[in-house]
Structure formats: C-alpha cells, structure tokens
Amino acid sequence: MVARHGQLRHKKYDTGEASNYLSRKQAMQKLQLNLKDFRRLSILKGIHPREPRNRKRAQKGDMTKIKTMYHEKDIRFLLHEPIVWKFRDFKVFLKKLKKAYAKGNENAAQRLKANKPRYSLDHIVRERYPTFVDAIRDLEDCLCLCFLYATFPKNPKTPVEMVGLCRRLCIEFMHYVIESKSLRKVFVSIKGYYYQAEIMGQIVTWVVPHSFAYDHPQGVDFTLMTIFVEFYTTMMGFVLFRLYHNLNLQYPPSLSGVIQDNSTENETDVADDEVQRERVAALNLCLARTVVEDEEIEMDTIETGAEETDKMEAARKEAEQIKKLQTLFKGLKFFLGREIPKEPLVFMIRAFGGQVSWDNTAAPGSTFTVDEASITHQICDRPRDTVDMKHSVSRDYVQPQWVFDGINRREILPVHKYFVGEPLPPHLSPFIKEERRVGDYMPPEEKEMHGLNAKKDVLDQEKQEESDEEEEEEEAEEEGSEDDQEEEELTEVEKEEVKNMAAKNMKVERGKPENINKEDVKEKMEKEEFRLREMMIKKKHKGLYQSMMKQRKKRVNESKQLERKRKRHDENEAATARPSKKPKN
Numbered sequence: 023m024v025a026r027h028g029q030l031r032h033k034k035y036d037t038g039e040a041s042n043y044l045s046r047k048q049a050m051q052k053l054q055l056n057l058k059d060f061r062r063l064s065i066l067k068g069i070h071p072r073e074p075r076n077r078k079r080a081q082k083g084d085m086t087k088i089k090t091m092y093h094e095k096d097i098r099f100l101l102h103e104p105i106v107w108k109f110r111d112f113k114v115f116l117k118k119l120k121k122a123y124a125k126g127n128e129n130a131a132q133r134l135k136a137n138k139p140r141y142s143l144d145h146i147v148r149e150r151y152p153t154f155v156d157a158i159r160d161l162e163d164c165l166c167l168c169f170l171y172a173t174f175p176k177n178p179k180t181p182v183e184m185v186g187l188c189r190r191l192c193i194e195f196m197h198y199v200i201e202s203k204s205l206r207k208v209f210v211s212i213k214g215y216y217y218q219a220e221i222m223g224q225i226v227t228w229v230v231p232h233s234f235a236y237d238h239p240q241g242v243d244f245t246l247m248t249i250f251v252e253f254y255t256t257m258m259g260f261v262l263f264r265l266y267h268n269l270n271l272q273y274p275p276s277l278s279g280v281i282q283d284n285s286t287e288n289e290t291d292v293a294d295d296e297v298q299r300e301r302v303a304a305l306n307l308c309l310a311r312t313v314v315e316d317e318e319i320e321m322d323t324i325e326t327g328a329e330e331t332d333k334m335e336a337a338r339k340e341a342e343q344i345k346k347l348q349t350l351f352k353g354l355k356f357f358l359g360r361e362i363p364k365e366p367l368v369f370m371i372r373a374f375g376g377q378v379s380w381d382n383t384a385a386p387g388s389t390f391t392v393d394e395a396s397i398t399h400q401i402c403d404r405p406r407d408t409v410d411m412k413h414s415v416s417r418d419y420v421q422p423q424w425v426f427d428g429i430n431r432r433e434i435l436p437v438h439k440y441f442v443g444e445p446l447p448p449h450l451s452p453f454i455k456e457e458r459r460v461g462d463y464m465p466p467e468e469k470e471m472h473g474l475n476a477k478k479d480v481l482d483q484e485k486q487e488e489s490d491e492e493e494e495e496e497e498a499e500e501e502g503s504e505d506d507q508e509e510e511e512l513t514e515v516e517k518e519e520v521k522n523m524a525a526k527n528m529k530v531e532r533g534k535p536e537n538i539n540k541e542d543v544k545e546k547m548e549k550e551e552f553r554l555r556e557m558m559i560k561k562k563h564k565g566l567y568q569s570m571m572k573q574r575k576k577r578v579n580e581s582k583q584l585e586r587k588r589k590r591h592d593e594n595e596a597a598t599a600r601p602s603k604k605p606k607n
Contacts, residue, residue: 035082043072043080046090049097059109065249066143067103068150069096108141115139143256157261158224164254165228168192171251175236179244184251191258193303196369197275198265201309203348205373207452208429215366216453220344221265227453230366270313277307297386304387305368306378347432351376357392359402359409360384362422367401370425399437401425406443423449463581465588 035041044052050060064070072093074080080091100106115138122130151157171188174180199205199219206225207218214231266273276298301307352375358364364385371378382388390397397417401424402409411419424440430452439447450468559567 035079039074039076039079040082042094043074043091044094044097045081046071046092049092052097053100053106055106055109059106061246062249063100063103063105063109065246066105066146066253067100069100072096105141105146108139111139143253144260146253147257147260151257154261154264155222155224157257158222158226160257161221161224161226161261162228163250164257165192165195165226167247167251167254168258169228169230171247173231173233173236177238180248184248184255187255188251189303190299191255191262193305194262194266194273194275195258196305197302197309198262198269198271200305200369200372201269201271202265203373203375205370205429206344206347208370208426209451209453210366210423210426210449211451216451218453233363270311272310272312275302276310277301300386304385305365305372306387306389343432347429348374350374350429350432350434354399355379355390355394355397357390357394357397357400357417359400359404361403362401367422367425370429374429399424402442404442409442411442421446462577463584 046060050057053060053063055063069092071090074091077088077091078085081089115134119131119134122128122134147157151160168188169192171180171185172192174185176182176185199217202221204219204221205217206220207216209216214229216227216229218225218227220226263273266275302309351371354376356367356371356376356378358367358378358380360381362380364380368378377389379388379390379394381392392400393413395416397413399418399420400413401422402419403421409419418437419442420437420440421442421444423446424435424437426449427440427447428435430450438444448465448467450465556567
C-alpha cells in the first residue's frame with residue numbers, strides 16, 4: 023500500500039520497538055536450539071534478557087502474560103558462534119552412543135566415547151574481557167562460586183572433575199595473594215570467611231564457606247550453576263597464568279627447591295605429584311620463582327601543583343600504612359591447635375609475613391613442632407583446663423579472633439583480652455563502614471575505635487572551658503567583694519564625687535558574645551532544611567517517601583532496642599564481676 027507522499031506504509035509492529043525485541047521462544051527458533059542449549063549458550067556468551075521501555079509494543083500487543091524478551095542484536099550476535107555446531111555434534115554423538123548400546127556393541131561405544139566432541143571457551147573469555155583489568159573487575163563472582171564448589175563432596179549433580187579443578191584453582195589463587203601480600207581486610211561470620219584483596223589496583227571481595235557437613239539444598243538448580251562454573255574455571259586459568267608471571271612465579275605452582283619434570287610419568291612420578299600437591303595445598307611453603315628479584319619498589323617523587331599536594335600526601339600515607347600492614351606478623355611464629363580451622367588462619371598469617379605450623383599428625387605440610395623455642399603465639403580454641411600451657415612463659419596462648427581483629431586494626435593488639443577461656447570482645451566488620459545507613463546500630467567498641475581521638479579532644483576542650491569559666495567567676499567575685507568593702511568605707515559626699523568622676527570618665531567597652539551552642543544551632547538548621555526538602559517532594563513520590571521513612575524509623579527503633587540490650591548486658595557483667603562483700607564479725 024502506497025501512502026500520500028509515495029512512501030510504503032508498514033504493517034503494525036513491523037518497525038520500532040516491536041522489531042528490536044524477540045521473545046525466548048522466537049530466539050530459540052531463530053537459533054534452532056532447545057531450551058537447555060539456549061540457556062548454556064546465553065550464559066557462556068553473557069547474553070541476558072532485557073526489559074523493554076514499552077512492553078506492550080515489544081510483545082506486539084499480546085499482554086496475556088509477561089514474556090522473557092531478548093534484544094534482536096544479541097540474538098544475531100549468537101548466530102555465528104562456533105559452539106552452536108558443537109552442540110549439534112553432541113546431539114549426533116548421543117544418538118550414535120544410544121544406538122551402539124542398544125545393539126550391544128561395546129567396542130563401538132568405547133570408540134565413540136574416546137572421540138566425544140568437546141569445545142573450548144578460550145575465545146569467549148578473550149571476547150568478553152578485552153583487557154586484563156576487565157577480568158579482574160569481574161573476579162568476585164568467579165571466586166565466590168569456585169570456593170563454594172571446592173567444598174562440595176561427590177555428587178551426581180556436581181561433577182568430580184569440576185570440584186577438583188575448583189579446589190586447585192582456589193589454592194593457586196590463595197598462593198598468589200600470599201606471595202603478593204595483597205590481602206587487606208578479613209571477617210568471619212555465620213556464612214563464612216570474608217576476604218578483601220587489592221589486585222592490580224582493583225578491590226576484590228569474596229566469601230569462603232565454612233567446612234561444615236554438606237546438606238543438599240532443595241530448590242537450587244545446580245545445572246545452571248555448573249554452566250557458570252564451567253566458564254569461570256576457564257577464566258580463572260587465564261587470570262592466574264597472567265598474575266603468576268607478573269610475580270615471576272612458575273605456573274602451575276611448584277615449591278621452591280623442587281624441580282618439576284613432566285617428561286616421564288610412571289608410578290613413582292604419580293606418587294611424587296600427589297605429595298607435591300598436598301604440600302602446595304598446605305599453603306605453608308614458598309613457591310618457586312623464575313627470576314629472583316630483591317629490589318624494592320618505592321613511590322616516585324613527582325612534582326605536582328599545589329592543588330594535588332593534599333591528594334599525594336594522603337596517597338603516600340595510605341601507601342605507608344599498607345606497607346606496614348603487609349609485614350604485620352613479620353618475625354612472629356604461630357602454632358595452631360588441632361581444633362583450629364587450619365586453612366583460613368594459615369592463609370591470613372602467611373599473607374602478612376608470619377610463620378605458621380601445626381602438628382604433623384593432623385595434616386601434611388608442618389614446618390616445626392610444638393616444642394620449638396622460637397614460637398611466639400599458640401592459637402587455641404578450647405577451654406582453659408584442657409590446654410597444656412607448659413610453654414606459657416615464652417609464648418602467648420590466644421584465641422583465633424586475635425588474628426582477625428589485629429588485621430582489621432592494622433596493628434598488633436594486646437593479648438590480655440584474647441587469652442584462652444576469656445570472653446572475647448565483639449568482632450567488628452570492616453566492610454560495614456561505607457554501607458552504614460541512618461539509624462543503624464553501632465556498638466560502643468566501634469564508636470570508640472572510630473571516634474576515640476575526637477572524643478578525647480572534646481573532653482579536653484570541655485575541661486578547658488570549665489576551668490576558664492571558674493577562673494572568671496572567681497575573679498568577678500573577688501572584684502565584687504573589693505568594691506563592696508570600698509563602698510562601705512566611703513562617705514555619702516565621697517560617693518557622689520565618685521559617681522561624677524565615673525560619669526565624666528565613662529568608656530564604651532567591647533561586650534562579650536553570648537554563649538551560643540553551635541551544635542543546637544546546627545541541629546535547628548538541619549531540621550529546617552529537612553522540612554523544606556520534604557515540602558519539595560512531588561505528590562506521586564509521597565507514598566514511596568513515606569515507606570522509606572517508615573523503614574528508617576523501624577531501623578532507629580531496632581538500634582535503640584539493641585542499645586538497651588547491650589546496656590543491660592554490661593550492667594549484668596559488671597554485677598557478676600563485682601566481688602561480694604563478706605560480713606564483718
């Protein structure tokens with residue numbers, strides 16, 4: 023059909039937003055894949071559903087149900103992917119294998135399994151991460167999932183080879199963090215161990231679950247998780263290879279002083295490789311290097327303008343603190359008890375320059391025994407009566423939290439609060455500082471840690487002001503008493519003369535300002551600004567604002583309740599710690 027100006031008139035939903043989106047069913051038809059292969063392909067390539075601006079137009083007027091929509095360019099991007107042909111070859115392989123088993127031809131089945139079609143994800147990794155920094159930025163999800171799969175037992179839904187590969191990659195990554203001394207923050211919670219490292223200038227945070235008994239969760243799709251792990255393991259191999267070579271470390275890792283020869287393989291070599299893997303997994307020995315470098319890298323002195331001097335000074339102070347943190351446990355020797363979770367503590371202590379060992383009958387890889395005279399700290403987590411403290415003169419017996427809190431405070435803490443059997447202080451999270459919202463509860467230990475110096479300054483200032491006021495009052499009282507005595511001695515005639523002289527010699531003195539509380543004035547101004555901002559909220563956003571304020575009020579009430587509980591807890595502890603007075607005879 024021709025329009026008035028000679029242009030062709032398009033049918034409805036042939037152009038615009040309707041032509042830019044495809045439903046999942048249409049995408050599967052275009053790629054000629056079933057749902058299982060389409061999900062695998064979209065996860066590996068990083069293609070995800072999109073939310074259209076106008077869903078009615080994108081769904082071509084069909085609003086009976088909400089459909090999963092994909093962008094048409096993303097689906098065209100998948101059309102020429104070589105892995106699609108591998109999926110089709112695998113379908114043919116399954117048909118041939120099923121036919122061979124049905125005919126009872128075992129030789130044909132074994133021959134088919136030997137030539138099973140396999141695909142590589144190397145080109146997808148290079149495609150998704152054009153630069154190395156991009157891969158480092160996307161390392162958090164990769165590490166969390168790999169460390170999770172490394173704790174899984176043998177299970178039909180999680181292949182054994184994949185679990186072993188994840189375990190090997192996690193050990194290699196922890197060795198890199200130890201050698202590069204890039205660990206910055208640690209925290210232990212009910213979910214697991216939280217770590218934060220600085221790699222190539224990027225902050226990477228990941229979680230390591232506790233080594234508890236495995237309980238298979240219901241409602242978790244392990245098939246989808248396995249697809250993600252399949253891609254992440256390939257990505258981790260690329261990243262670790264690059265990171266190791268940046269530090270002049272051999273990859274795959276081998277211990278220093280051990281020559282790795284892969285030319286011949288026999289039973290003795292397999293046994294040696296097993297011992298080598300166990301020693302590497304212990305995280306207790308240094309890795310072999312390709313080139314030994316003893317030069318220390320220092321910050322360059324670059325001449326900058328006056329505006330950037332403050333930033334440079336702050337960066338220099340931060341670099342000095344990090345350099346001090348990297349050698350926090352240097353010169354200290356730790357011995358771990360049998361009940362201590364070995365791997366996280368060995369990882370943390372060695373990442374900050376310390377030496378650590380354990381009983382050689384508990385796990386392989388120990389470097390010294392419990393009777394070593396140079397041990398400075400022995401970490402125990404048992405009642406005091408069950409701990410053998412025969413070396414209590416030459417070493418400190420502490421609980422594991424001493425290591426976590428010392429790393430987060432960036433200093434060696436006193437050990438009297440962390441003795442074996444003592445009630446531990448609260449374990450504060452170093453990750454909550456930036457995420458704290460209005461009304462959240464802050465324990466008194468954290469307030470003291472953050473505002474200790476400010477609190478001291480305020481107390482000193484208040485004491486100084488009080489002393490100044492007392493001195494002024496005393497001076498005023500002394501002057502007033504002297505004037506009263508002089509007035510009593512003067513006669514009435516002399517008083518009139520004094521008044522006339524005072525009137526003649528009258529002077530205008532500078533008055534003192536009133537005692538205005540700056541905090542009260544600031545609080546009033548903030549309340550007024552808040553009230554004006556509330557008046558500026560549009561009517562359509564009033565409901566959302568009220569719900570947000572309701573949640574904030576709820577948080578404030580919860581924090582007040584926690585403060586009351588903490589106050590009662592401190593009072594009960596003080597009452598129990600107070601010695602009972604004996605009656606006098």
